[in-house]
Amino acid sequence: MALETLQKEQTLKMRKQLIGQSCRLFFSHDPVKIVRAQAQYLYDENGMQYLDCISNVQHVGHCHPHITQAAAAQMELLNANTRFLHDNIVQYAKRLAATLPKKLSVFYFVNSGSEANDLALRLARQYTQNEDVIVLDHAYHGHLTSLIDISPYKFRKLAGQKEWVHVAPVPDTYRGLYRADHPNPAEAYANTVKNLIDEVHKKGRKISSFFVESLPSVAGQIILPLGYFQKVAQYIRAAGGVFVADEVQTGFGRVGSHFWAFQLHGEDFCPDIVTMGKPMGNGHPLSCVVTTEEIAAAFTDNGVEYFNTFGGNPVSCAIGLAVLDVIEKEDLRSNAVHVGNHLMKLLRELQAKHQIIGDVRGVGLFVGFELVKDRVDLTPATEETALLVRRLKEKYICLSTDGPGENVVKFKPPMCFSKQDAERVTEHIDQILTEIEGGL
Structure with missing residues (x-):
């Protein structure tokens, strides 16, 4: 028997009723309902495409044929x-x-x-x-x-x-x-x-x-x-x-x-x-x-x-x-080197522009950048980091945070991640950090 297709609100309601609440969702304030995926892209129930920067489990890309x-x-x-x-x-x-x-x-x-x-x-x-x-x-x-x-x-x-x-x-x-x-x-x-x-x-x-x-x-x-x-x-x-x-x-x-x-x-x-x-x-x-x-x-x-x-x-x-x-x-190791280096270069350019970016670090497609309130005391910019990730999600980009201060934005995307993907993400990071630093 074919499963009934549920509206997002129904799915969320049933999850809250049936699934342990300690099993948390990404973007719990407004979860994304994903119904299909391909390569480094996720698609919600309305057909909107999200860039996946965090699914290291789907190592060579979602649903690789x-x-x-x-x-x-x-x-x-x-x-x-x-x-x-x-x-x-x-x-x-x-x-x-x-x-x-x-x-x-x-x-x-x-x-x-x-x-x-x-x-x-x-x-x-x-x-x-x-x-x-x-x-x-x-x-x-x-x-x-x-x-x-x-x-x-x-x-x-x-x-x-x-x-x-x-x-x-x-x-x-x-x-x-x-x-x-x-x-x-x-x-x-x-x-x-x-x-x-x-x-x-x-x-x-x-x-x-x-x-x-x-x-x-x-x-x-x-x-x-x-x-x-x-x-x-x-x-x-x-x-x-x-x-x-x-x-x-x-x-x-x-x-x-x-x-x-x-x-x-x-x-x-x-x-x-x-x-x-x-x-x-x-x-x-x-x-x-x-x-x-x-x-x-x-x-x-x-x-x-x-x-x-x-x-x-x-x-x-x-x-x-x-x-x-x-x-x-598909020579994905070489892709990790070239795309990872490109991403790090773009992030370091943003670090020179935005004081809130305290550090950029990574190797291959294992990359993180750390937001701090000041570059001397290194006080974690936890709230700003959470806001950045929420606003990136509104731009249809999935990222998440880690670190003891929850102030490190992490990249562990599928290995087919491209230079164009890196440019898209960093352009939006630049825009959002400019808004945050301006009090918007």
Whole structure:
């Protein structure tokens, strides 16, 4: 039976009645009802087109025909429990392995970034036989109970910090402890982790892992100082722990120059565990953990079988393979470099014009700009940022905010985002900031 088409007001009323109110909508003051999408564009029930600057899940573009055809073809043929032998899962793992350092060679497929990070936590604890975890301040690693516990962004608003969780300062060279004028911010921030390890050991506790988003997103689109990962990994491994790189937001070529954001730190750096998720399935629930043979063997040796009913099923892997095809065939990494650089250039031109723009930062199509009330004290311009995003929505442009002060406007668009899209957005940002600064 065909579903009834509802008016926007009916849909909103039913959502309020039936869906948990903590599941918030974008633009909750006036939600957009989206009925179809293509590439980097969304269309509402009236046919109005919105430019999507935030859907990093639809990595290669909404409703890409190669993805939808691969999904439909495999769905018509077979979808089954992953405990049956099938080609797709091994072929997909082989394709992913080709993008990673050689020692990262054992894959576990799951269904969400949260599930991937939870499994990474289990792997780290089983391998090290230690419990404690070091994370960065403002980090977010997922919505499972285990991950709320290692996500300061969440636990500071809830039950608080567990005794086995230890929080290091986020290496923010704009407003953090050590800034761009510091002679070696990477080493200085890494030493804060070393000091934390020393404190943990004094309490008689031991480190299992250091969890870090390769580019912290919720913390405000932070670009970590190069070399930080190497030093932290050295300290963590010396303490008996492992280094976990969370690539759920940033993997699959978003940074352009590399396939994975952790690779920005150089070929001599390799995490012990990598988690991936959002972009993998272009909107289909697909995620993964990859690790070393040694860590995987320790997990096997615990004697407890691990299986995932849906993770790595034939349809999911067919979609994952199709996503890799599109990234390669459409050269989306190069697009991320060229369009991202163009966007950053335009935003920096606006920064020179508008005092309210305190900082512009990014790499590839992972970009943010921070609004401040003044450039000395760096007081977050939270209200102005919210107003900017609301007014951009009125111009049919979807953007959103992040950062502890909710004053960072973030770009994580589909990878087919164009230079013309970047110009359209920045023209409207210029106009709206001029109005805001003029008191309009």
